[in-house]
Amino acid sequence: MSDAAPTPDEAEVRARWGCFAWTAENETTAKSMIGRYPPGREHSAIMPLLDLAQRQVGAETQTQGWLPVPVIEYVAKAVNMPYIRAYEVVSFYTMYNMAPVGRYHVQVCGTTPCMLRGSDDVFAACKQRGLAKGRTTPDGLFTLTEVECLGACANAPMVQINDDNYEDLTFDGMSAILETLASGGTPTPGPQNGRQTSCPEGGPTTLKYMAEAQA
């Protein structure tokens, strides 16, 4: 994987994150997450807890967060799970970041429907803005990742940035989104071509309305 993020140095990471602990607020959340499962089944809470930890790391670093090894160990300990089992979970799911990412994690879908509808243009827009796959921009703002289908094929091409989807993109639309983000604004999530959610593009296409339109 030539475009993989470099593995962080272990000693440095331990020094920085060895003292990781829940914030008071997350402590409560974590307790309630573990409490969703019966005693002895605490392992089941590992995934929401890892997500919570990643978000806390993100909040502390003003980025989208990632999971340093000491943090994974901290979470594993919280649910009494062997480290390797938690590590397996983190490495399996792409939503857990194993290396630091920027403030905006730009996840462009490159799977067939998006590709047919122009995801190459989206990548081109990213490239023009200085983003490279698997890399974080020098200003620490953007990390670009090519991902597999995110399940919004009706609005292809699409990109997921942090927790929001931006759909029906074009080269210009994507450029505008990145520009807005870079200048500190918040682009409106959802379709960028004015259509309502995943309704048919260009107006209604049901037989009833078509009949009305022809009449």
Place this chain on the structure above:
Amino acid sequence: MPTLTVDGVEVTVPAGATVLQACEAAGREIPRFCYHERLSIAGNCRMCLVEVKPGPPKPQASCALPAADKQEVRTDSAMVKKAREGVMEFLLINHPLDCPICDQGGECDLQDQSIAYGKGHSRYDENKRAVTEKYMGPIVKTVMTRCIQCTRCVRFAEEVAGVEEIGAIGRGENMQITSYLEGAITSELSGNVVALCPVGALTSKPYAFEARPWELNKTPAIDVMDAVGTNIRLDSRGRQVLRALPRINEAVNEEWASDKTRHAVDGLVRRRLDKPYVRRNGRLIEATWGEAFAAIATALEGASGDQVAAIAGDLAEVESIFALKQLLDAYGSTLHECRQDGARFDVSSPAAYRFTPTIAGVEDARAILLVGSNPRWEAPLVNTRIRKAVKAGAKVLAIGPEVDLTYPVEWLGEDLSVLGNLPEAANKTLTDGPHAIVIAGMGALAHEGAYEAARAAAAGLGADFGVLHTAAARVGALDVGFAADGGIDAIRAKASSLKTLFLLGADETDLSAFADTFTVYIGTHGDAGVRVADVILPGATYAEKPGTWVNLEGRVQRADRAVFPPGDAREDWTILRALSDPLGKTLPFDTLAGLQQAIAAAHPHLATEGLADVGDVPDVTAGPAVSGTIVYPITDFYLTNPIARASETMQRCSAELLHGVDYAEAAE
């Protein structure tokens, strides 16, 4: 009890059996990689596909499919053949063609099965996947590109060894097997993942590039690294034992072996005593057998009764111990002892000091009380049985310093006094279940009265009682009566009046009391015993002599000779027989068969292999309450005997796994 047909053959299998097991019962061989009888079912290699009716019209993974009544299974249809060829082609897509430089070559499941079930060619033209090597410690060498992700190693580490340190990271094509952060696996059973690996991804590091399996002479033997009596096969080439592998024995070691059993064999060729030595003017000088015997004869001149003593070591076989006892009997001495660690217990009957519950019987226990025993180090394969029992719902309580035994343990304290005064909750746990076991280790039995107290506690709880021995020679030696009143301290007390002390490979005891005593050391390695020795007679290790060992249960097991002893070294009993002539106390046997007949006549329960009935456990009367802090006898698992101490592999394991010396190198 479902009845089904496999290729037209009707078989009835127990309820809960899988189709794969049914096929085996019908005599059909099913190729497999991920399935292993002793591990949980994963079903991820897909090699065991068969055609099953009724069911969907596609091949089914037989390892994960329950056998059901009236099923029709076909293992010889065109569909099955095609499915196997397809799976094999997929497995080989990313498997390198490096068999000529792979240590698994010749004993590789993938090699064998691709010949038997594969297509013979591949249609794959793309680049193969490559995976970096992972560091897994001093025992396991990895070539992860060869890995087919069967996850046997992951399941073994989790289920049997109890150290969850191996896992599969990543997903899909990028899935990789690794130890956690590529650290060494801290298990004393890690060598077993090498045996489980169906391909050459995990191979033995110490044995790397040593030999090909077809070059090796294979000799059945019995392991002496602990008292479990692991059934092993010694693979030797020429005069050197290159590796030790477990043989399957369900009653003893199943199919596992500890790392010490597997890898201490390189100690068989280092620091060996290969010539007799005689101490002159404080220095050990090489001598001939005649000179050595003459020196002993001079020292023993006119000796009688308790002027002669003997201490047997932990590795000796029954034959040489019996011969040594005969020699002492000829002098009228009873100062012979094998309990080097000073353990005290009733030796009046073999039933008193055996591990009565039996090793396999531990699995059925519902509550286990460990008294002064760290089974993970003292008998790793008993520990796996306890772990099995725990997984089946047993509770384990322990008296002794806290250690990680790979399963949850309720620690009751470090002091023996707890034994006579068990907490109410502990008492309830132990008496509640149908089958409880009290296991007493040498850590407890080193205390006077502990044996009686443990027996009394077991009787009070209605539990079985077993002594967990730590030395391979121990039970056999006690069975032939090689124990003195008062134990080894009685011999130490008489050190000044001794004319000669025989040490039969005794290196594990404090010999400073015998500094001025004329000491004859019959042994194999330049170890502790040599320092005090006045005459050294080079003996044979367990690999170099046929003999009998009795394991901690009292199971009589015989081993063959794999290689000859080096140089002038001889089998120990022949040394004693030869020595008895110049001493004028000629022993009445000239062959091993004759010696074994003499043993059988004197101790009928040692006559045949297996577990003989030795009658009821003799009663003991509990003495006053005991107390004292328990100290486990083993401080370093990897260095418990002269062979292990001479082994470079064991030295490295000890340094790296127990003392934290960092050997991890860049793996690629």
